[in-house]
Amino acid sequence: xxxxxxxxxxxxxxxxxxxxxxxxxxxxxxxxxxxxxxxxxxxxxxxxxxxxxxxxxxxxxxxxxxxxxxxxxxxxxxxxxxxxxxxxxxxxxxxxxxxxxxxxxxxxxxxxxxxxxxxxxxxxxxxxxxxxxxxxxxxxxxxxxxxxxxxxxxxxxxxxxxxxxxxxxxxxxxxxxxxxxxxxxxxxxxxxxxxxxxxxxxxxxxxxx
Amino acid sequence: xxxxxxxxxxxxxxxxxxxxxxxxxxxxxxxxxxxxxxxxxxxxxxxxxxxxxxxxxxxxxxxxxxxxxxxxxxxxxxxxxxxxxxxxxxxxxxxxxxxxxxxxxxxxxxxxxxxxxxxxxxxxxxxxxxxxxxxxxxxxxxxxxxxxxxxxxxxxxxxxxxxxxxxxxxxxxxxxxxxxxxxxxxxxxxxxxxxxxxxxxxxxxxx
Numbered sequence: 118x119x120x121x122x123x124x125x126x127x128x129x130x131x132x133x134x135x136x137x138x139x140x141x142x143x144x145x146x147x148x149x150x151x152x153x154x155x156x157x158x159x160x161x162x163x164x165x166x167x168x169x170x171x172x173x174x175x176x177x178x179x180x181x182x183x184x185x186x187x188x189x190x191x192x193x194x195x196x197x198x199x200x201x202x203x204x205x206x207x208x209x210x211x212x213x214x215x216x217x218x219x220x221x222x223x224x225x226x227x228x229x230x231x232x233x234x235x236x237x238x239x240x241x242x243x244x245x246x247x248x249x250x251x252x253x254x255x256x257x258x259x260x261x262x263x264x265x266x267x268x269x270x271x272x273x274x275x276x277x278x279x280x281x282x283x284x285x286x287x288x289x290x291x292x293x294x295x296x297x298x299x300x301x302x303x304x305x306x307x308x309x310x311x312x313x314x315x316x317x318x319x320x321x322x323x324x325x326x
Numbered sequence: 327x328x329x330x331x332x333x334x335x336x337x338x339x340x341x342x343x344x345x346x347x348x349x350x351x352x353x354x355x356x357x358x359x360x361x362x363x364x365x366x367x368x369x370x371x372x373x374x375x376x377x378x379x380x381x382x383x384x385x386x387x388x389x390x391x392x393x394x395x396x397x398x399x400x401x402x403x404x405x406x407x408x409x410x411x412x413x414x415x416x417x418x419x420x421x422x423x424x425x426x427x428x429x430x431x432x433x434x435x436x437x438x439x440x441x442x443x444x445x446x447x448x449x450x451x452x453x454x455x456x457x458x459x460x461x462x463x464x465x466x467x468x469x470x471x472x473x474x475x476x477x478x479x480x481x482x483x484x485x486x487x488x489x490x491x492x493x494x495x496x497x498x499x500x501x502x503x504x505x506x507x508x509x510x511x512x513x514x515x516x517x518x519x520x521x522x523x524x525x526x527x528x529x530x531x532x533x
Binding site for chain 1: 335336337338339378379380381382383405406407408409418420450451452453455456459460499
């Protein structure tokens, strides 16, 4: 199973998706506009990185809905306004606390909510903590993987809204990694992408058997 | 009144940073994808390329950008560059594993937009590193204004072009986030925009 990533063309998208560290994780990289002609059905997952402008995805809502109906996985990262182009998303933005770590005693409050999930064989709690941009109200039946100090979802998996799978987060690691700033975001991608590759391979094996 | 063109890549519902609208000039906004595909008559005193610009699309608009540059156009360009969109630009080079001391800013050359700013103007909420973590390497002939990495990384530089054009490069997140609020005096973004426009000549707006 393979990953198709969308590249909206900013320097951090180019660095994250095409740079040497992660480009091997992706089997295809397309512009958002290419979703009009490229059918993601041949891919196990469609990854929309942080800060992809929503107005470039909204025209492709029907394509994304079809892909999800066929059982595909869509990963929507932070600051993509995914409530505007994916079904079942309820998002509340938060004022970002940019400088919480200047006080060594401060805690951003990000918590792993499902420690048994295989993702956390690759990630520790400190790999999730850089900024908060908002939280989600996931549908009943979704699995919340990470939450803020008030238990509100920051990263969750929804296999109930569609016949496919939505992996949704308000975290924005591609942005900061591609800007060469904030090592936690690189650690996040160092864990998240290998987990995703493993997960898709495992699902493919299960589907084939 | 001078005319500034802001090249938008982000969501259409998002206004440009307020500082760009307050430099005593008219601010026009265009989606990058809507720029001409070929050379066109220069119509603006300054082109602003904000952070998070679509460099792939800028590359597709290279003929227009180079045409503006050849006609004496002026640019204020922000952000790390991964895919250069003008011939003298080169990809960003980060400081390897920077310490906090590496991220401290050093003034390199006197510059009227920076000289009167308070110490620490580059600290966003007190944080080092938001102003920049490396540089888009300056081309030969560029004037280096500010550096990081103990003088080794030119975070701010400008290049004078043909016909009195000028390209100012800030190789970090948008410069409008630094000392450019309504209560900031002097206002870095306003001062920088005005200085760039003073250096270059006015576009010929005759039809």
